[in-house]
Amino acid sequence: MRLYAAVAVSGFRRHATYRVATAAGVFTNTVFGFILAYTFIALWDERPHLGGYDQGQALTFVWVGQALLAAVSLMGGGFEQELQERIRNGDIAVDLYRPADLQLWWLSADLGRAGFQLLGRGVVPLAAGALCFELTLPTAPLRWLLFLCAVTLAVVVGFALRYLMALGAFWLLDNAGVLMVGQLLSLFFSGMLLPLTVFPGTFGDVAQALPWAAVFQVPVDVLLGRYAGTGLAGALGFQAGWAALLLALGRLTQARATRKAVVQGG
């Protein structure tokens, strides 16, 4: 356990090294926040209460989206390229020899990264959005605490998805296409482009049941207070369920992959 805590801390510190890059990321997130905020205002002007949000909530959706974008790795980034490269060049054999669990190792590192990016990339864009637009942010500390729980679960689900995709490198020589498809799915079905509640009919219902909803739509809805009582427990349970299922699937895939892996000696 101490080992994984140490890995998480080093994941945090590793990303904290890149200060200029973080500032650049914050700038870009803020610019996108402005652009998207205006398109959402135009949309909600035409159709107030679209998807069950009022305009303030819709704007909060935009800005929380920009704040979480890096932390929950909606656009990819993080560890999957690195893991995939280690599988491709055979370094994975060394990793498998280590007296640490491969999946937990990468999960800890990713949690550390997410922790830094939530602070480093999240706070400033959200503050900028709150300054320039009328956002509906809760004042109750408990709601923020629940939001933090939901974000943590979101990071785990996001990790589990990308871990599965990266393992594709065991079967494919060039796994970049798989990661790209994964990224597109995550961008679209997380609700980042447009809240999933705006998606029409059955398509919307299906989208809200997919794991990507747990990565972004659910945490924002928790922050906006759309869940109460058992509904809230259900939302967090939905995230935890996907997290457990996908992590288990990752382990299963990993077990199959390592049984077939042949490392070229040299």
Add this chain to the structure above:
Amino acid sequence: MAERLASWSHAVRAYLLIAGMWVRSTMTYRASFVLMAVGNCLASALDFVAILLMFSHIDALGGFTLPEIALLYGATCTSFGLADLILGNAERVGQRVRDGTFDTLLVRPVPVLAQVAADRFALRRLGRIAQGLAVLGWGVAAADVAWTPLKALFLLVTVVAGAAIFCAVFLAGAAFQFWAADASEVANSFTYGGVTMLQYPPTVFARDLVRGVTFVVPLAFVNWLPVLRLLGRDDPLHLPGWVSLCGPLVAVLLLGLTGLVWRAGLRSYRSTGS
């Protein structure tokens, strides 16, 4: 003059050679290339799907109908796709500066810009261009414009000039990294941010923002001003009509300016020594 022309053709030839090399290397993993090209196409299509989803609830956004927005969207995405194909990988300069491989480019007898631009030339970006063209085609057919050969030519010139403007933005972003190697993401605000913004009609945005992308970073010339003219609409800033014809001029001026910035950046480059 003849000497200058020769050096230009040398640069273009070098660019094509390097790009060709990367194309051949990409084709080694053909299945992956097809997947990446399709992915590239879908990635850029997602934005349009979001707009379509919006229009499943509304009839007009900012006073513009779906075909009109398709025209705006198609024009800017095609321009951006072209620029991204030609010069998109220039944003990797920062990484080369950091890890010291930029020095290698300096000692080769090929213009640095040609090498940087063709570095890891990504043919998969044709996917984005194809998607932009498809939406543009639909917009042209569906929008309420009485097309004449002159208007069609104007649209063609607009798309090419728009690509040149985006090239200038990419180049400025690359040059900026000589001073701030880690800040490549700032450029994304103007490239990807710009293309996202231009997909929507200018009436959606605050007036100061529109002013900013007209006079400071003149992205409005990529599609907003020319397409508004084609649609016979007034622009929100009430500029005189001839301004919307200035796209090519703006593109040339901007390319010249960013070329100078690139040169200044290159001169100020100090190797990390590693």
